[in-house]
Amino acid sequence: xxxxxxxxxxxxxxxxxxxxxxxxxxxxxxxxxxxxxxxxxxxxxxxxxxxxxxxxxxxxxxxxxxxxxxxxxxxxxxxxxxxxxxxxxxxxxxxxxxxxxxxxxxxxxxxxxxxxxxxxxxxxxxxxxxxxxxxxxxxxxxxxxxxxxxxxxxxxxxxxxxxxxxxxxxxxxxxxxxxxxxxxxxxxxxxxxxxxxxxxxxxxxxxxxxxxxxxxxxxxxxxx
Numbered sequence: 001x002x003x004x005x006x007x008x009x010x011x012x013x014x015x016x017x018x019x020x021x022x023x024x025x026x027x028x029x030x031x032x033x034x035x036x037x038x039x040x041x042x043x044x045x046x047x048x049x050x051x052x053x054x055x056x057x058x059x060x061x062x063x064x065x066x067x068x069x070x071x072x073x074x075x076x077x078x079x080x081x082x083x084x085x086x087x088x089x090x091x092x093x094x095x096x097x098x099x100x101x102x103x104x105x106x107x108x109x110x111x112x113x114x115x116x117x118x119x120x121x122x123x124x125x126x127x128x129x130x131x132x133x134x135x136x137x138x139x140x141x142x143x144x145x146x147x148x149x150x151x152x153x154x155x156x157x158x159x160x161x162x163x164x165x166x167x168x169x170x171x172x173x174x175x176x177x178x179x180x181x182x183x184x185x186x187x188x189x190x191x192x193x194x195x196x197x198x199x200x201x202x203x204x205x206x207x208x209x210x211x212x213x214x215x216x217x218x219x220x221x222x223x224x
Contacts, residue, residue, distance in 0.1 A: 011186050011195045016179075020202070022096050023178035026171065027164045030103035034164075035157065037104070038111030041067065043141065045116045053137045067109040075106050075167045096178070099171035106167055111160050118152030119145050151221040158214025162207050169203075179203060 044063050048056040073081070079102040086101040087093045122145050130140040146153070169180020183199040 011182060011198075015182065016198070016202070019177060019179045019182045023165065023168050023180070026096060026099055026103060026168045026178055027161060030100050030107055031157070031161055031164055033100075033104045034107035034111050034160070037108040038160075039115060041109065041112035042115035042119065045112065046119045046145075047137065047141075053140065067112055070105065070109045071113065075102070076170050078102055078106055079170070099168070099177075103164060103167055103171065107160055107164055110163060111156065114156035114159060115149075115153055118149040118156055121152060122148045151218040154218045154221055155214055158211060158218075161210050161214075165203065165207060165210075 041063060045060065045067070047053050048060040048063070050057060050060065052060070070078070079099075082102055082105060083093045086098050089101050090098040092098050126144050126148055127140060130144040135143065166180075168178045169183065171178065172181030172184040179199050179202055183196055186195040
């Protein structure tokens with residue numbers, strides 16, 4: 001018996017391809033929607049914080065509390081807790097599309113917090129220069145803060161992407177599909193060592209590639 005025959009190879013190459021497409025779909029859509037939600041939340045946290053551009057304790061405290069509540073929940077618990085909401089939005093609580101709801105809710109405050117930190121790292125002298133030139137609040141954000149924080153924002157989105165890839169594996173518990181689901185359904189539940197090994201290698205390669213690309217883009221942004 002050869003080395004390869006010692007493993008259960010029931011998973012076909014087409015299944016790996018389909019799982020990869022499902023993972024790309026889940027990560028891409030949830031990251032896009034999460035960014036559309038997370039960036040405005042980050043701006044709210046920066047603008048209305050006590051020492052922000054337009055201090056408003058009520059708005060800041062409420063937004064900060066909501067972000068902290070969602071971020072404090074492990075993804076598996078969040079996924080189960082919002083099943084009624086998932087069913088309301090997606091029409092079902094099972095499947096790849098249904099997994100987009102908890103993935104988006106999970107990643108949006110994560111992106112918000114990372115981008116908030118990136119914006120807060122902008123040198124105060126730049127903001128003073130914007131004020132001295134008579135820039136409005138939105139001009140300060142658009143032409144001073146965002147360009148200066150561009151590299152950090154790229155790294156924030158890179159970190160968010162990697163976090164989403166990890167979360168998609170847990171989405172397999174609701175039939176979300178993806179590479180992580182193969183590892184759970186075959187590698188773990190059916191003791192398919194070969195499938196587990198392949199999925200781990202695929203995930204490592206993908207994460208390393210995304211992180212390297214993010215680092216490269218961030219360096220380009222700093223040098224621009």
